Amino acid sequence: MDISNVLNVNNINLNMMASSKEEAVEELTDLLVRDGAITNKDDFLKDVWLREEQGSTGFENHVAIPHGKSSGVARTALAIGRTQHQIPWETMDGSDVRCIILFAVRLADQNANHIRLLSQVSGSLADEEIIEKLLQENDPQEIIELLLPEEK
Template sequence: MNIFSLLNEKTVLPDLKAKNKAEILDRMISSLEDMVSDNELKEIREAVFERERIMSTGVGKGLAIPHGKASGITQTYAAFAILNEPVDYEAIDSEPVNMVFLLVGPQASNNLHIKMLSRISRLMNNSEFRERLRSCSTAKEIIEAFKKEEHVSLNS
């Protein structure tokens, strides 16, 4: 499964305006509403916020990777946002976050979930790639950047 294939123009938010972590998560989870039922969306919201209560998913370098597993969904969903202004996210490096990658999957698919989190982390750890993403102004450009970067990383 490719990361870029989980994203679409409704789930990529190239200029997200948010005041705090809760607003970021709410907006990103809401971007999935056309793909899941109201009940599934509620379960996703509960799973992501519960995971965030356990420990912040602000991984440093201006990036957060909120994630969760919900028993009511049968496939993996993702959303990506570039914030128009950095937001305090209680990241491990205490720096504000300006990019957020949301990943949610079925409760039963632990291996895939961990593999996808690892792949997102590896891609997003590349500072040149993060800069390319910041230079994108549309959802389409961001998805294309992920597609190219994944292709390069899989072939190197």
């Protein structure tokens, strides 16, 4: 399973209105509900907040990667959002967040597929150039391309 199987342009919002972590997760969840990936929004949100209690999903360089493994997820999917302003979030480097990559993971995918996806995204986020583009790019298709693994 790779990014192109779980992310499409309908699940990318580069002009989010959210001003808090809760609003950001809710706004991205709504994209996945509309896309049919999430069938029970309340269950999914509950699982995201349970995961968040275990430790913040704030990454670094203004990026957060919240996720929920939930029975409310019909198919594993990602949603990506970006705000024009910074959102307070506990991150590894103390930066506020502007880009949120929300993972919605089916319970059946919670082990191998989830880890593989998370590692693909984290690998991309280790590249400062990719992060810079992620924070500036305005074409949703280009955002997807940034996260695709390099062809070997």
